[in-house]
Amino acid sequence: MNWNILIFFYLALAMTFSSLLAIISRNPVHAVLWVVVMILHQAFLLYTLGSEFLTAVQIIVYAGAVLVLFLFVVYMINLRKEERWKVFVSKSSYGFIIFVVFLYLFFKNLAFLTALNPAFKVQLTYDLSQGSNLLWMARYLYSHYLFQFEVIGVILLVVIFGAVFLLRKLKEVG
């Protein structure tokens, strides 16, 4: 047992429990906050894997922007009635079947046990002595994965156009 494994287990447990709490919480604001906790742990997990850039981006994009917008939406809509509902889904048996399937998949892969194996090592396809993680990521993004990168850019642009278009339509109607 070395420190890395302990830290990994802490992060994995914290992420699992915070995401569970996010689903269970009755209060929508508390639910969003548990997602924030989950994302911060996820960011730290990325940091332990040596990816500083992804850590920062994870925090800036998800915790700093997306979830603040979620909170904004939760504030705006009134959920008083929904908070008093006993159960959200009446047929819990379907949920149980899905849960069993996921449990099966989880134990089938048992990815977390490979981390316990002392012979297990993360295989890097690049050499960190030749430049930082950030540099390598930039190199891959702008050479090997350039096409995919550009496609994602176009998709995001289409999303923005879609949002503007929907807003226009709403304005014309009402």
Next chain:
Amino acid sequence: MDSTIIMFFSALVILLIAMFHVAYLTYAERKIIARMQQRLGPNRVGPRGLLQPIADVLKLIQKEDIIHPGVDRPIFAIAPLISLVCAASGLALIPLWDRFVLSNLNVGLLFILALSSLSAYGVILSGWASNSRYSFLGALRASAQVISYEIAMSLSLLSVVLMAGSFNLQDIVKAQLSTPYKIYLIPQIVAFFVFMVSALAETNRVPFDLPEAETELVAGYFTEYSGIRFAIFYLAEYFGMIVMSALAVTCFLGGYAGPFEVPGLPFIWFLIKVYAFLFFYIWVRATLPRYRYDQLMGLGWKVLIPLSLLNLFVTAFIKLLV
């Protein structure tokens, strides 16, 4: 193990020095604004009122910590701490000297941006947890404002990153020193302008202090706070100012470097530059009136973001040609 202990102690020393600066920043603010408004300012406690910040701190600690029954207790308690931690930990990444930076991260600049985006949570959560109309309005204003101005701020800093070719703040300072002007203020004057305006908005200072506009919202998001919790919010705001000033110094004014070396005082140029920025913050507060909310959003989205995008494109183009 030794390096961990040394790190811990240097963090503690930096924190204490920063606390001292925060305390006397409040004094300086009151004195300077008083001078600008032709008043005297604090002058009762100690010579020239110099002990006023200490008296204020003692008073705030003694006050009763009122938590009214309608609040969401855990979030109400944790919100000021989120603000303070996010505002203060940025200091760890600022290179204070050639050989002294607490945490020399490769993506230091991105981490400061991440922390400043997280500090919005303190404001938003305190407003919601207080269960009060005024606090809630302040929180709503803050969340929209911080998100909008963060984009402009990141874009303006990206042009600095493009020029330096690194996210590491130490490298940014060194890259500046190798240019003919020694500072990025001259080639990046547009980015500097955008950065300063959005830094004012990020720290919720006048003229963008709509989340805590006392003439409209009592005190905005911290209306329901009292005693030590109120003091923590106050502390966080001033820490935010100091970190933003230090970031501006690092990215645009050549960091710790000065026109000549002062023997025995390695931090002196850094401090002088930071004080100049802090004076600018206070000066702005005494001079400008508050913006209306739609004007604030218009300025952010229609002026600052296009301007910083254009500046980024021009910088990238020039970098490509040279």
